[in-house]
Amino acid sequence: MTKPKVLISDKMDPNAARIFEERGCDVDVITGETPEQLIARIGDYDGLAIRSSTKVTAAILDAATNLKVVGRAGIGVDNVDISYASGKGVVVMNTPFGNSITTAEHAIAMMFALARQIPEANTRTQQGEWPKNAFMGVEVTGKTLGLIGAGNIGSIVAARALGLKMKVVAFDPFLTPDRAVEIGVEKVTLDELLARADFITLHTPLTDETRNILSAENLAKAKPGVRIVNCARGGLIDEAALAELLESGHIAGAALDVFESEPAKESPLFGKPNFICTPHLGASTTEAQVNVALQVAEQMADYLVNGGVSNALNMPSLSAEEAPKLRPYMKLAESLGSLVGQLAHGNLTQISIEREGSAADLNGKPITGAVLAGLMRQYSDTVNMVNAPYLAKERGLDVREIRHDREGVYHTLLRVTVGTEQGDRSVAGTLFGSEAPRLVEIFGVGIEAELEGNMLYIVNEDAPGFIGRIGTLLGENGINIGTFHLGRRDAGGEAVLLLSVDMPIPADVVAKASALEGVKVVTPLAF
Structure with a gap:
């Protein structure tokens, strides 16, 4: 290998x-x-x-x-x-x-540097001055720290600030009440944070929602005398507006480790009163x-x-321990997605992936990704679990995941249902011996089959002689049958034939099969 x-x-x-x-x-x-x-x-x-x-x-x-x-x-x-x-x-x-601890510690260091004006005091002292009366700092004890973003780094900053006897409020749309209690912060709106915080630190990624979150308008709302620290991402603060408010004294100080444009060779903030900066050093420790x-x-x-996936930004996480257990399910899921994609004609509007039995207890995201990869393969020959959800979204497909606690006929079951202009179409599969994927239902008809290689799907009237006719046709055209799987709704009603063959079936043979007496649908399949 x-x-x-x-x-x-x-x-x-x-x-x-x-x-x-x-x-x-x-x-x-x-x-x-x-x-x-x-x-x-x-x-x-x-x-x-x-x-x-x-x-x-x-x-x-x-x-x-x-x-x-x-x-x-x-x-x-x-x-x-x-x-x-x-x-x-x-x-x-x-x-x-x-680098979470390192970045959080840098934010705390910047906060202290602002509170006590350490950089300027250091510079003037080393220049031979003794400006003891020129600097009057503030204590952090008892002050309110406002966190914009209370994720991994924000929660570490909160813990350090609480240890310094500060009160911590946080604005984060994803912060749950239980998590706020757990990390010891008060969850507030952005306007509340701006009105109450003596210090503000930012700990959020740069997205369309967070870009310029401290805009000129929001900076003007901030409590007079606030000190602002940004060790997260440039672009979160309107730097020109921040410079003006430092000049006016509305903002008492600002410390930036990041800038909207880096390397920051020039900035409206340079030279402003009580402004300190570092060249994106948040993660710069040996550890x-x-x-x-x-x-x-x-x-x-x-x-x-x-096959383990962790900390991926465009794919569900899948631990190396989970991967072997999920692998047969993902093979089954991809096959079911491929099957329904090849058979459900028309504009697909939605897809639901249902898990029951043992499958209900598994990590569902990789299974959904595998189903979509199989389904989207009809539209792209480079599809995989990473880009399949994006292709599905581009086509306007509504994806639903359903988990059932109920116990069914099978110890584990996956069902894939697509909505089409002609109605819903559903297929289902299970694992034999927890390893071997098997189809067990196709469009409401019970049928047991392996989904692999080249296959032929036929819907016909349930009548004597049909199996002989289709076998003769394939034999006359040099096509060898590997396996033969039958199912039907009712005796004499509609029957389903799913057979595997040793080669792709030519279009002229498909046409001949479609012309056989009693045949309603003939579709070649490939897995």
Whole structure:
């Protein structure tokens, strides 16, 4: 078996390469290349490990014909075109926890530096002055800290602030009341936070919803004398408006580790009173650099070698421990999706994926992804679990996941139902011996079959002699039958025949089969 090949294109801890090798990957470390050089090289690799220097653009992804995963050693993925990568079926991972403590500590350090005006006091003292009476700081004890974003890093900042005897309020639409209690913060609206906070720290990604969250309007709403810290992402604050409010004194101080445009060679904030800044140092500690490098190597190797998915931004998580258990279910799910996609004609409007029995207790997202991959293969020959949900969304398909606690006839069951202009069409399958996928129902007709290779689906009138006629037709055309599966609704009613054959069935043979007496539908299938 050929080992997956990984390229490390940015400088990172050398132990990352060792981990790739120990876990079954071949790895090359080639840093500092131009985009053109990377485009020429990337087609040889299954994985690309980066930090912030490499820009994973559409042009690079187009050239990356074998690429399966991009791993960012760090949290920010502004340098990766995630949407385009998803369309190409490439998993994008980051390491959101490797530098969390480091970034949180930097925010706390910046808060203290603001409160006591340490940078300016240091500069003037080293210039030979003794400006003891020029600086009057404030204590943080008893003050209110406002968190914009209470996720992983925000919750660490909250814990440190509570240890400093501060009161912490948080604005985060995804923060549940129970989680707020757990981390010791009060959940508030953004307007409430602005009105109450003595210090504000930002801990949210840059999205369409969060861009310019501290706009000129919102900054004007802030409590007079507030001090603002941003160690998250540039673009969250209107920098020009912040500069004006520092000049006016409405905002007592600001500390930025990130800027809207980086590297920040110039800024309206430079030189403003009580403004301090650092050159994006939030993750710059020895411990953090080692952690994120090791973590990205572990994650990428798990995916390339074992199929485990963790910290992916465009695919459901699937641990390396879950992968072997889920693999037969995902094979079944993909086959069912493919079957219903090949048979349900017309404009598909919705799809539901139902799990019952043992399947109900499993991680449903990978199963849904596998169903969609099978279904969307009718529309794209490069579809996989990563880009299938995006293709489904582009086609306006309403995807529903349903979990049943009930026990049915089978110990485990997956059912896939698509809504079409002609009504719902449903197929169902199970696992034999927890490993072997089997179809057990097709459009309401019970039938047991393996779904693999080339097959022929026929709906006909249940009448004597039909099996002989179809067998003769295929034999006369040199087509060997592998397996034969029959089902029917009622005696003498509508019957279903599903047979596997050793070769693709030519169009003229399909036409001849369609012309046989009693035949209603003939559809060649491929799995």
